[in-house]
Every structure is written in C-alpha cells, then in structure tokens.
Amino acid sequence: MRQALPAGSTVSVLGADGSGASTLARALAMRLQARHVTVLDDTPLRHAIDRELRQGDRSLHDDALNAHRRHACTLLVGLDARADAQCERIDALLRAALAGAGLPFAVIHGQGGERLANALRALGLEAPESPRRIAPFDCDKCSDPVCEHRLFTDLLRRRVDAGSASG
Numbered sequence: 001m002r003q004a005l006p007a008g009s010t011v012s013v014l015g016a017d018g019s020g021a022s023t024l025a026r027a028l029a030m031r032l033q034a035r036h037v038t039v040l041d042d043t044p045l046r047h048a049i050d051r052e053l054r055q056g057d058r059s060l061h062d063d064a065l066n067a068h069r070r071h072a073c074t075l076l077v078g079l080d081a082r083a084d085a086q087c088e089r090i091d092a093l094l095r096a097a098l099a100g101a102g103l104p105f106a107v108i109h110g111q112g113g114e115r116l117a118n119a120l121r122a123l124g125l126e127a128p129e130s131p132r133r134i135a136p137f138d139c140d141k142c143s144d145p146v147c148e149h150r151l152f153t154d155l156l157r158r159r160v161d162a163g164s165a166s167g
Contacts, residue, residue, distance in 0.1 A: 005032075005035070005037060005072060005073065005123045005124055005125060006072065007035045007036050007037065008036050008037070009035075009037050009038070009071075009072035010037070010038045010039075010040060010070065010072055011028065011032070011037060011038070011039050011040070011071065011072060011073045011074075011075065011123065012039075012040045012041075012043045012045075012068060012071045012073070012074045012075070013025040013039060013040065013041045013074075013075045013077065013119075014041075014043060014045065014046055014074065014075070014076050014077070014094050015077030015078075015091070015094075016077075016079060016083065016086075016087035016088075016090035016094075017086070017087060017090065018083075018087060019077040019078075019080075019083075019087065019091075020077055020111075021041050021077040022041045024041075024075070024077055024108065024115055024116065024119060025039045025040070026041075027116045028116065028119055028120075031116070032125075037072075040071070043064070043067070043068070044063060044064035044067045044068075045061075045064040045065065045067070045068055045094065045097060045098075046094070047060065047064065048060035048061045048064040048097075049090060049093045049094055049097065050090075053089065053090070053093070061097060064097075065097065065098075065101040065103065068098070068101070068103055069101075069103065073104075073105075073106070073122070074098060074103060074105040074106075075105065075106050075107075075108050075119055075122060075123075076091075076094060076095065076098070076105050076106070076108065077107075077115075078091075079091050106119075106122035108122060
C-alpha cells in the first residue's frame with residue numbers, strides 16, 4: 001500500500017474484537033494529528049460485518065464499502081496466535097468484503113511500537129524509531145493480503161497434515 005498520505009485524509013483501522021485495532025487507531029491518531037489526518041476504528045464496514053454475523057443480514061455492505069472508498073487507506077490488524085474462531089470469522093469476512101470490492105488494504109502485524117511502526121510504513125510515512133530495523137521487502141512484513149493468505153493457508157495445511165499423521 002506504500003503511498004504518501006495527504007493531509008486531510010481519512011484512514012480506517014479494522015480488526016476483529018481484541019485484535020488491538022482501537023489501540024492502534026488511537027496511537028495513529030496521535031501521531032497523525034499534526035497532518036490533520038482522521039483515523040477511524042468504528043467504521044460502517046465493521047458494523048455491517050457484525051450485523052451479518054448476528055442476523056445474517058448483508059444489507060449494510062454496499063453502503064459500508066462505498067464509505068470505505070472515500071478513505072485514503074484501510075489498515076486491517078492481523079490476528080495473533082491466540083485468536084478464537086469468532087475472531088477468525090470476523091477477520092475472514094473483513095478481508096473478503098474489502099477484496100471483493102477491490103479496495104486496497106494493508107494487513108498490520110506486531111505488538112505495541114512495532115505495530116505502530118508497521119502501520120506508518122504501510123501509510124508511506126516515516127516510522128518512529130523501532131527496536132529493530134526491518135529490511136525492505138521483508139516477507140513477513142509486506143502487508144500483501146494475498147501473500148499472507150497463502151502463507152497462513154500453507155501453515156494450516158501443514159498443521160492438519162501433521163495432526164492426521166500422528167492420529
């Protein structure tokens with residue numbers, strides 16, 4: 001997603017419950033305040049996904065995706081290893097909605113300062129000093145959702161294969 005973020009832009013931060021999306025959004029809002037950038041973590045798309053899960057109703061999706069088209073960038077906070085099935089479902093629905101609408105997004109991983117640094121890099125901004133330097137095009141930090149999906153699909157397949165071999 002590496003693009004310059006113009007002043008006055010809106011950035012949406014999405015993620016499953018407990019992913020840290022709200023914490024990241026607050027940190028980004030503080031960091032980008034001087035640029036007059038609005039950071040949202042309570043977005044129409046997240047509400048649409050919640051409604052779909054609770055009621056099976058997708059009627060809010062089109063309006064929610066149209067709202068996201070007006071945002072300069074969308075950041076999706078990646079799940080960690082402790083994510084439960086509900087979080088995985090929300091994450092999958094968010095990714096499918098964004099990808100299906102052809103909306104670009106970057107997947108942000110890490111904890112604390114590392115997560116903020118990764119988000120700033122995805123926005124094309126200089127990241128604050130971080131404890132370790134990440135080489136350009138470091139595969140596990142590339143924020144390419146297709147690449148990430150392939151990586152995690154392969155990992156899950158290996159886990160299933162290992163489980164069936166031991167059973």
